[in-house]
Amino acid sequence: MGYVPVKGGTQAIEASIKRLKYERLKGQEIIEIKTIMSTMRGMIDQVMSESSLYSPYLAALSIKQAEGSMEEAVFLMRAHRSTLPRPYYSKTVEPETMLVERRVSASFKDIPGGQVLGATYDYTHRLLDLNLIEEKLEENQQWLQNYQEELRDIEDFEEVKYFPKVVDYLREEGLFEEYEVNNTPPIDITKQSLQFPTTRSERLQVLTRGQTGTVTSLGYASLRGYGQVHPTVGEVRVGTVPIYVEHPNKMEHSAEDEFYIGEIKVTEVESFVPINVKNENNEYELEFEIGYGICYGQNETKAIAMSILDQCLEHTDSDFPTHDEEFVLLHIDSVESTGFISHLKLPHYVTFQSKLDSIRQVKKGVQGNES
Amino acid sequence: MKRRRRTEILIQGDERLADRLAQSIIDTYECREIVAPQYGLTMIKMRESAKNSLFYIGEVLITEAKVEIDNCIGIGIVVGMKDELAKQLAIIDAAYKADLPETTIWESQLIEAEQIIKKEQAKKQAELFKTKVSFETMEV
Numbered sequence: 001m002g003y004v005p006v007k008g009g010t011q012a013i014e015a016s017i018k019r020l021k022y023e024r025l026k027g028q029e030i031i032e033i034k035t036i037m038s039t040m041r042g043m044i045d046q047v048m049s050e051s052s053l054y055s056p057y058l059a060a061l062s063i064k065q066a067e068g069s070m071e072e073a074v075f076l077m078r079a080h081r082s083t084l085p086r087p088y089y090s091k092t093v094e095p096e097t098m099l100v101e102r103r104v105s106a107s108f109k110d111i112p113g114g115q116v117l118g119a120t121y122d123y124t125h126r127l128l129d130l131n132l133i134e135e136k137l138e139e140n141q142q143w144l145q146n147y148q149e150e151l152r153d154i155e156d157f158e159e160v161k162y163f164p165k166v167v168d169y170l171r172e173e174g175l176f177e178e179y180e181v182n183n184t185p186p187i188d189i190t191k192q193s194l195q196f197p198t199t200r201s202e203r204l205q206v207l208t209r210g211q212t213g214t215v216t217s218l219g220y221a222s223l224r225g226y227g228q229v230h231p232t233v234g235e236v237r238v239g240t241v242p243i244y245v246e247h248p249n250k251m252e253h254s255a256e257d258e259f260y261i262g263e264i265k266v267t268e269v270e271s272f273v274p275i276n277v278k279n280e281n282n283e284y285e286l287e288f289e290i291g292y293g294i295c296y297g298q299n300e301t302k303a304i305a306m307s308i309l310d311q312c313l314e315h316t317d318s319d320f321p322t323h324d325e326e327f328v329l330l331h332i333d334s335v336e337s338t339g340f341i342s343h344l345k346l347p348h349y350v351t352f353q354s355k356l357d358s359i360r361q362v363k364k365g366v367q368g369n370e371s
Numbered sequence: 372m373k374r375r376r377r378t379e380i381l382i383q384g385d386e387r388l389a390d391r392l393a394q395s396i397i398d399t400y401e402c403r404e405i406v407a408p409q410y411g412l413t414m415i416k417m418r419e420s421a422k423n424s425l426f427y428i429g430e431v432l433i434t435e436a437k438v439e440i441d442n443c444i445g446i447g448i449v450v451g452m453k454d455e456l457a458k459q460l461a462i463i464d465a466a467y468k469a470d471l472p473e474t475t476i477w478e479s480q481l482i483e484a485e486q487i488i489k490k491e492q493a494k495k496q497a498e499l500f501k502t503k504v505s506f507e508t509m510e511v
Contacts, residue, residue: 092425
């Protein structure tokens, strides 16, 4: 198959791009970047996670430019990212450094440090709030003031608390396997194409930047029987983690000489998955393994679904699509899947004509075996 | 004060502190801009808690600047698009590298700012703990 260059569309394309701008402007309203940043937290988090670029400001800009189309916003972010240099790799971010804003467990009622709900939609009525139609800035300011006054009576902590993981307590009891710290340098999938079978680091990187809907759907499919993982959520955490980088000069590589550069917000999940293993007496015994999920921002559904898929792919099994790493990892990326699907609407005149010619020839009965 | 601690204070705290400290150096010394504030990426390496292995979660946008004072190069790096702060951090870094006398005076200001940051973080966490669940088993 070959491609045949054609021309004649330039003016139409220019007019189409102008029309696109017209569609964005015709309502004569401007949405400010700061408005998107202040009010569209969920969208920003999703765009940052799927584009694998943490920048709330650029995510808000991409949402504005894409008129709210997630796939277009993620594409814009990925494209922008490819224009930037990458001068640094961070030091390893250790999970226990998270400053927790929300932390719940579906496995234990009483977890050391307690369950902190933070900000969540989980307990809201899913009814449209018609009051938001006439929302007023002054009323919001008054609400904020009242809320601040409510918080004034709270007794401050003496210092910030960092919470150990729920799983750490279970490991101390010997209920979960302990793993030695593994400092094998990870593979970066943005530098090296996926080769199957993949390493764990590659799988986690692909999953964390996967399209939210796809990650969720495939995780759900596993629960429904297209996989063999049905976990209980051990812990969901939302919070910020600090980022440090090493000085480029090797003489200044001590921990105290590192740069603190800021923090990022993430959602992190550990799911407990029951599995049957044979013991020394060749009898089946119930054990637990951990599925791991994490993503930029607050996106708990995605992180939980990722933890299911992580566990699925740790036990490859071609009988189940969600345990097939080629099936999962090659179809989960937003830019790759939306890009390929949407390219189908671009001109395929020659390939289609060639197929038509074949059918015409068949219909005319001029196939080689008849002549 | 070492870099790790002071950058934590200067980035997490009131940005006016970095501005003030950098300004005091600009007023007295020649600061040569080596690299004007520019945007770039840092790839974030994480440890996952299931098997204790490492992976890359993704990239974060940063602003980086480099400044030279008395033949000593200072680097400023900060998450986000923060040109001014990146340059101020680079100036402060160069001042420490050149061991300028001002840096000794800064110590108490930085420690004071650090205490404010810790207090604010603890307050924010205490506020969030209003959403902590207090389970009670019900009689049925």
